[in-house]
Amino acid sequence: MTLKKLGGPLLGLLLAGCMLLVLLHPANTLAAALRGLAIWWDVLFPSLFPFFVISEMLLGFGVVHLFGALLDPLMRPLFNIPGSGGFVAAMGYVSGYPVGAKLTAKLREQQLISRVEGERLVAFTTSSDPIFLLGAVSVGFFHDASLGLVLALSHYGGGLIVGLLMSFHGRQDKPTAMSKHPGGSPGLPQAAEGQREGRLRLALNSMAEARRRDGRSLGELLKSAVQSSLQLIIVVGGLVVFFNVLMELLTRAGIMSALFSVLGSLLSFAGFPPGLSAALASGFFEVTIGARSAGEAVASVPLQFKAATAAFILSWGGLSVHAQVASILNGTGLRYLPFMAARLVHAFLSAVLLLLLWKPVVGSRLSAGFSSLPAFTGFSASPVSGLAASLGLLGVLLGAALLLSLLVWLLRQTPLRRPRP
Template sequence: MTFKKIGGPLLGLALAGCMLLMLLHPEASLGAALRGLAIWWDVLFPSLFPFFVISEIMLGLGIVHLFGALLDPLMRPLFGIPGSGGFVAAMGYVSGYPVGAKLTAKLREQNLISRVEGERLVAFTTSSDPIFLLGAVSVGFFRDASLGLILALAHYGSGLIVGLLMSFHGRKEQRSPSQDPSITSSTAPSVPTKKGFRRIHGALLAMEEARRKDGRSFGELLKGAIQSSLKLIIVVGGLVVFFNVLMELLARAGILSSLFSMTGHLVSLVGGPPELAQALISGFFEVTIGARSAGEAAASIPLQFKVAAAAFILSWGGLSVHAQVASILNGTGLRYLPFLTARLIHAILASGLVLLLWNPVMDTGLSTAWVSLPASVAFTPSASGITASLALLSVLLTAALLASLLIPVFMAMIRWVRRS
């Protein structure tokens, strides 16, 4: 008997068990649902909804085509994706999960990327936003702002490594690399510095053409963006509430305690503190609860192991984030298995990087210098999250644009010197 034949009945039994537990523990279920709703309303809605709307409007205005033409020389050789993926990466890294998946699905719907390129893109653009990582986790949960640097290096650095590794994904399936419609072919100019200007001119023309094809007024764009974003943010909220209730029911049934014990044995086998099992299991289901548990773990546990557990949880994302991404990718043809594999690799790499970089970062004073930087103040919980994220987004996009312009100019200069 195959798994598909028994999967349905098993899922039905599991849901029936959840219903029974909800009837036995109505007050606990209601409390968990209210906590999940509070997380959605107080944190997720104000932090994600503006980015959902802004990204939708940018797509309608043709901004993606602009970045697609400019960033193609940077993104395609490194990550095996078109230049439009650079815009998705910047938005995904700044605004956090599941914005990267949402934008990837939009590019797929518009046939700007192939299925394999979409799977590569969503695999490494799904990450925690810096406001949550540096503010909530470092300052809020661990009460130590100096940990923000090593968490950021491990989380985002391993995310880029995952992107490089995912460039090998699907090479046999991809017969020929796709080309952004926004990128026009041209012969190499005789003067190296003209190539950058030609690329900018082509990118602006591509943006204008995409805007013309869309044809909607700004008012129509805004209305459509708000409607689409509201649908997605409600789905996100529903999944957060569901997994909060599910964890409460599993705790009431004694299943979580069994999982804690089993995971503790596994953690001790690899040389880690078994007391971190509760944080890891909590983070397996929901990233916020898991990161908080890692920060509040016993003081006897070495700090580097607690930070490594937090990095693992942030990079894994939790089943709640996985469900959000799966619901977004549904109907796009993008497979979930490559995303799941990338999350596991990202989590392992991030926790390993924390342990590897701990002494170089924490013992050399870099973490102390990080706290004294004025820029790090923007990521404390007292700051405006949206303002700080938009500032960081502008920095990332500017750096990516400069790199995309300098790389072809540098390569053209090399060819020009060789010819002369």
């Protein structure tokens, strides 16, 4: 019997075992479900839902096409994706998972990117948002805001390296017609014509053409954006609740403790503190629980290894985030396996980068007497202030990307003067 034929019965047995554990531990199951529901309602809904609605409306108004044409000179040579990927990257880094996957799926549905370009894009735009990384992890879990800078550098730096590496993914495939236009939009002027007319005019024409093709009124666009965003945020919430319940059931069944023991032995064999096994095992399933466990690890574990474990977990994302992304990519033709491989590479890169940057970044701050960064602590004050900080950071990222794109384009247009003989 093949492995594919065994998959169905094994999955059925696992689900039956979970149902039996639910019947044996109803109170603990309910408490875990309520914890997951509280995380969704208090954190995820207010932080993700506005970005879902805004991104839908920006696509309808053609703003993504505008930035796509403007950012194409930067994104093409670096990441081998259309310029619209720059907007997705900025939104994904600011608002966190799974916004990058959601926008990538939207671009794929509108045939603005090819399958390979979509797989490259979703691989490095799925990341933690700075509010969670700086506020919740650094201040809330580790009680040390000075860790925020090194965590951000390792996490987002590792993501950019993954983007550069993923530019080689699928290069053997022939480019489709949709990927040959600025911003990845079919039916728009070619790059040579855009250079003659001016890139800004090309970007404005791209936005106007996209708006004309959409054709919906403001009311229809808002209604559609709210409906689709509600459906997606409910799926996200259901997955968060499910994985919280699953982890509770595995704990009650003794499976998590066995996993802690195995991971502890592997860490000891590799020369790392075995006290990090609980954080790694929890982070494999759910990023919030794993990052909190890393901050609460035994005092004998050096702080840099705790932080490296948190960076690993944040970049891996947990099976909960993987399930969210897989549900979003379903039906778009984008494969899950490249995304999972990119998450593993990102996780290891982030952990290594943090250990390499520990002494230059954190060591110098601690030796200088800096034990806190007040500017970071305000990120987690409230959902309203967090949303305002995210929108401000989004503006900064898009502005910096536009300036870099303009600089690259100007360098390309400037002819090199050959020395006279």
